[in-house]
Amino acid sequence: MSAHLTRPFDLIAFDWDGTLFDSTQLITRCIQAAVEDVGGQRPDATRASYVIGMPLMAALAHAAPDVPERLYPQLGERYRFHYKKNEHELALFPGVVQLLEWLKSEHYLVAIATGKSRAGLNAALHFEALKGLIDDSRTADETAGKPDPLMLRELMSTNDVAPHRTLMIGDTSHDLEMAKRAGCPSVAVTYGAHEDHELQKYQPLVFADSVQALWDWFKALHPAS
Numbered sequence: 001m002s003a004h005l006t007r008p009f010d011l012i013a014f015d016w017d018g019t020l021f022d023s024t025q026l027i028t029r030c031i032q033a034a035v036e037d038v039g040g041q042r043p044d045a046t047r048a049s050y051v052i053g054m055p056l057m058a059a060l061a062h063a064a065p066d067v068p069e070r071l072y073p074q075l076g077e078r079y080r081f082h083y084k085k086n087e088h089e090l091a092l093f094p095g096v097v098q099l100l101e102w103l104k105s106e107h108y109l110v111a112i113a114t115g116k117s118r119a120g121l122n123a124a125l126h127f128e129a130l131k132g133l134i135d136d137s138r139t140a141d142e143t144a145g146k147p148d149p150l151m152l153r154e155l156m157s158t159n160d161v162a163p164h165r166t167l168m169i170g171d172t173s174h175d176l177e178m179a180k181r182a183g184c185p186s187v188a189v190t191y192g193a194h195e196d197h198e199l200q201k202y203q204p205l206v207f208a209d210s211v212q213a214l215w216d217w218f219k220a221l222h223p224a225s
Helices: 024-037 045-050 056-063 069-089 096-105 118-124 150-159 173-182 196-202 211-220
Strands: 011-014 109-114 136-139 166-170 186-189
Touching: 011 150, 024 045, 024 056, 024 069, 045 056, 056 069, 096 109, 096 211, 109 150, 118 136, 136 150, 150 166, 150 173, 166 173, 173 186, 173 196, 186 196, 186 211
Parallel strands: 011 109, 011 166, 109 136, 166 186
Antiparallel strands: none
């Protein structure tokens, strides 16, 4: 029997922040600090974390509705300042490299579908252990941002994979709505930005509360592995 027939999917598309990369807390703090820097009312953590995964300026506008549009460029600059200043704190979630290595050993295509910019993702993908583990990626500044399904459709088209053979894994409603609009099944991870109740309505195949739980779910689909 071919590998294609034994795999439940061919292409696994991961969100980056809050799914593979432990950045939710820092992004939330940077959004709050940037809003305060331009004189806006500090958003609470729930509002600031909700926008993670959206294109940056759309996210900042949603998080800071009282900040006038003329200050958006300065707001973006202050966010990038705070993020750059503290990005040394960031790391992959424990188990991510091992999960990706296993997926590659099972001949899956692995992609990143993220609301980050291309420059931001390239800077984040500096881990030596990730080399050779990511086959493709799309960012919000080179296609449409989430929840528009265009980045998933481009990944499927480039890799010649049908929607039902593509799995989107993410931590926000933006990720899961994108998957639904692209006609793809999804998995929700609950250790990132959004709560279970926000993700439930998109009917993901499973909720995973850790990278290990996500890996265990995959391995259960491969009883001979």
